[in-house]
Amino acid sequence: MSHSTQRRRVIVLDGDQPASLAIVRSLGRRGIDVLVGSSRPGSLAARSRYASRAFVYPHPLGAAAEFRKALLDVVRGSEVDLTIPVSESTCVALAAGRVEFHGHSRLALSSSEALAAVLSRAGTRGLAGRLGIPAAPGIEVRSLAAGLEAAREMGFPVVVAPDNRVSPAAVARAGGAQYVVDRTGLVRALNPIVRIGAAHLGPRLRGDGIGLAVLCRRGSVLWAFQWRRLHELGPGDGGSAYRISEAVDPTLLAQAQKMMREMSWEGAAELQFRRSDAEYCLTNVSATFADALPVAVAAGADAPSFLYDLEVHDREDFEAGYRIGVRCRHLPSEIVWTRELARPKTVRWMFSDRPKTRRVLVDMARALNPWEHWDTQSISDPGPGIQELREVSADLWRSVTYRLARIRQRRRMRRAARHSSEIATRVLAARTILFVCLGNIIRSAFAAGLLGVHSSGRQDLRIRSVGLDAATNHTADPTAVQCARRFGVDLSTHRTRRIDQSAVEEADILLAMELDHVVEICRRFPQYRHKVYLFGCLTDEDAPDVADPVYAPEEVFGACFDQIELGIRRLVEMRNPASRPMDVTRGVRS
Secondary structure, eight states: OOTTTSOOEEEEOOTTSHHHHHHHHHHHHTTOEEEEEESSSSOTGGGSTTEEEEEEOOOTTTTHHHHHHHHHHHHHHHTOSEEEOOSHHHHHHHHTTGGGGTTTOEESOOOHHHHHHHHSHHHHHHHHHHHTOOBOOOEEESSHHHHHHHHHHHOSSEEEEEOTTSOHHHHHHHTSSEEEOSHHHHHHHHHHHHTTSOEEEEEOOOSEEEEEEEEEETTEEEEEEEEEESSBOTTOSSOBSEEEEEOOOHHHHHHHHHHHHHHTOOEEEEEEEEEETTEEEEEEEESSOTTTHHHHHHTTOOHHHHHHHHHHHOOOOOOOOOOTTOEEEOHHHHHHHHHHHTOHHHHHHHOSSOOOHHHHHHHHHHTTOTTOEESSOOSSSHHHHHHHHHHHHHHHHHHHHHHHHHHHHHHHHHHHHHSTHHHHHHHHHOSEEEEEESSSSSHHHHHHHHHHHTTTTOSSOEEEEEETTOOTTOOOOHHHHHHHGGGTOOOTTOOOOBOOHHHHHHOSEEEESSHHHHHHHHHHOGGGGGGEEEGGGGTOTTOOOOOOOTTSOHHHHHHHHHHHHHHHHHHHHHHSTTSOOEETTTTEEO
16 A cells, blocks of 8 residues: 555554553554444544544454454445454454455454464463463363362462453353352352353462563564553453553563564564562463553553554564653543452452552542543543543442442331231232342242242232343253252243333232342332332341352252242242141142
8 A cells, every 4th residue: 555645544443442542542643544443332442533433343252254344344445554453352353354354454463373372371371381481370171070170279269260262241241350269159250151161260379460562573572561550450460450661671571572482473462470579470461452552652652653663664663762650540440449449358359469558548649640641531632531431420320329229128128028017918919920030040930930839720820030131032040940840840941031011010019039139120110119029028037139049059059949939938828828837849738
């Protein structure tokens, strides 16, 4: 392409990432036409005044072929010099179809072979071992049994992380990388991952999180930037709310050069390390600049421009210097960090070293410094910052209103449990009873089935179950089907149903399994809140939740069903006030 006869144009993907915004601002200031792509409209980077146009594409992992087609349509119609992916998701999707872009746009992406080595944690660990680079211990598991055995050998707590190649749905259900402290927690964390792909287990590592960003050509490191993570969010390799630039450590640079040379790496990469007592171990390698760019730009290292010149103009000489000690914050992550720090139960596991109160207060005070750098906030480019503040404010408002609603409903449920005549009157008069849980695959399905077993032959009662976020027409959880048989309930024919207006309207009483479900039902259907109760009101004056046993061991299902059986026993007694108590498990009078 001739840059003298046409405007230079770049596509930046993953517009919701702060790193994408840093790229847009950097290249936009150079006069480069920047198009921003994202899987949702109104992304952060698209709000920048340096973004010339925004477009939306399907999720790159959920619909990879559709994502590439949508992106290719934009590339062909815009004569794009370079396409820059920022997340692992877009890297994976583009690598699978890079040949489609030949002749249309360069991709800021290394070879498929090199990507395969870093997208697998086991592959990264094996490569580091062959090169003599100290790496964080860990194991890749593909089954629950293997994970339980590995955790037994390591000892709790352990870090559980999905492989970078699993689906976004599995990552969302698992909550990303997380600490687990017991067998039940491990089962819950592992199950959604190993059903789709591999999971990574490793011990908790103490010390500072260090990042090293590099630009490479044919495996040679041309430029490097180092930073330290100050406010780390859990055990994630790169997650940090607050970062500070550091001088490049020669030891880390030498290790990076070894790895990049071995893979013949092209373009950008980030290496994550853990530093403790002047010793380092490699924890992860990323194929993008996702964590480094905002703090690098703040420190005076124009990494986005370097990447553009490397990929488009084949430039290989870059200014190595940048300012040391420059700090950069990410506002939403800072709020999360502060919240988690205020929860004593999470501090022990979330933070490898609990920060001292004085340090926390000093870090908070620094936020008032007008020269403090932020990933998003900028006086010269206010659009993204305003958008972020709106989203943060909306989240905070939702959090406040939710907490107030939860307090109100907790008081109401305890009052109903202690003065049982209110709920007993409604149960006795009910012609339709609706049980509600989250997915309608375990708790509400079992409760409806158990009540149905002991109401068979009665024409005056309809029993239904729904889920707040249920997928339509799915089957019950296999473990639930097996456990339910011991109570005489057959869930093999059960099909899930999502809660809707008609289901709530026709029910005379709704019994929700958790207080959060009560709050959500009342939020969605406020006109029917008077007939929504917590199932625990039937069993205890404290109105406890019926905890979700999904992905838990079979004994947890058994305990959950015992709790539900006790509530159904009480409900049957309310429906038959003149009769003697019934053993609802066997269906005979006691």
